[in-house]
Amino acid sequence: MTIRYRTVSALLVILALAVMPQFAGAVKQAYAKLQNANGDAVGMATLHRTSHGTLLHVKLDDLPPGAHAFHVHSIGKCEPPFKSAGGHYNPKGHNHGILGEDGMHAGDMPNIHVPESGSLEIEILNTQLVLDTTLFDEDGAAIVIHEGADDYKSDPAGAAGPRIACGILHK
Ligand SMILES: [Cu+2]
Numbered sequence: 001m002t003i004r005y006r007t008v009s010a011l012l013v014i015l016a017l018a019v020m021p022q023f024a025g026a027v028k029q030a031y032a033k034l035q036n037a038n039g040d041a042v043g044m045a046t047l048h049r050t051s052h053g054t055l056l057h058v059k060l061d062d063l064p065p066g067a068h069a070f071h072v073h074s075i076g077k078c079e080p081p082f083k084s085a086g087g088h089y090n091p092k093g094h095n096h097g098i099l100g101e102d103g104m105h106a107g108d109m110p111n112i113h114v115p116e117s118g119s120l121e122i123e124i125l126n127t128q129l130v131l132d133t134t135l136f137d138e139d140g141a142a143i144v145i146h147e148g149a150d151d152y153k154s155d156p157a158g159a160a161g162p163r164i165a166c167g168i169l170h171k
């Protein structure tokens with residue numbers, strides 16, 4: 001009886017993991033140190049898993065004032081001009097854009113607005129982002145800041161222009 005009960009319990013655990021793929025291999029916390037194209041440090045993002053998605057705490061310095069697109073990209077490689085980070089993190093195969101009719105990518109987040117000082121501290125709840133094995137896959141993931149603002153609809157990247165900062169996501 002005991003053995004059978006244990007077997008059933010084990011099967012239930014396996015079943016639970018199978019129906020909740022977002023929790024399989026999930027991590028509680030992650031971080032990214034951002035740098036600009038000259039290799040200078042421009043800030044840090046820490047990510048916390050919540051039951052509603054991922055809470056990002058971002059502290060930035062020495063960035064050009066203005067509105068900048070802020071995304072999670074699908075490859076953890078930050079070689080200037082940061083094309084190496086690939087496209088937006090998009091495990092569900094959607095189109096780009098918070099305002100897109102068939103949007104959005106899990107890596108899409110609202111623009112950040114950097115004041116004249118060049119420094120900014122913000123927190124963002126990304127309800128689409130899960131710190132799971134699709135994010136931390138073989139080629140990793142990165143956080144990228146663009147020169148221009150995301151228009152929230154142009155596929156595939158919001159017409160945000162060149163990439164000015166990048167940080168590899170680490171568990
Ligand atoms: Cu981007």
Ligand SMILES: [Zn+2]
Binds near residue numbers: 108156
């Ligand atoms: Zn996108």
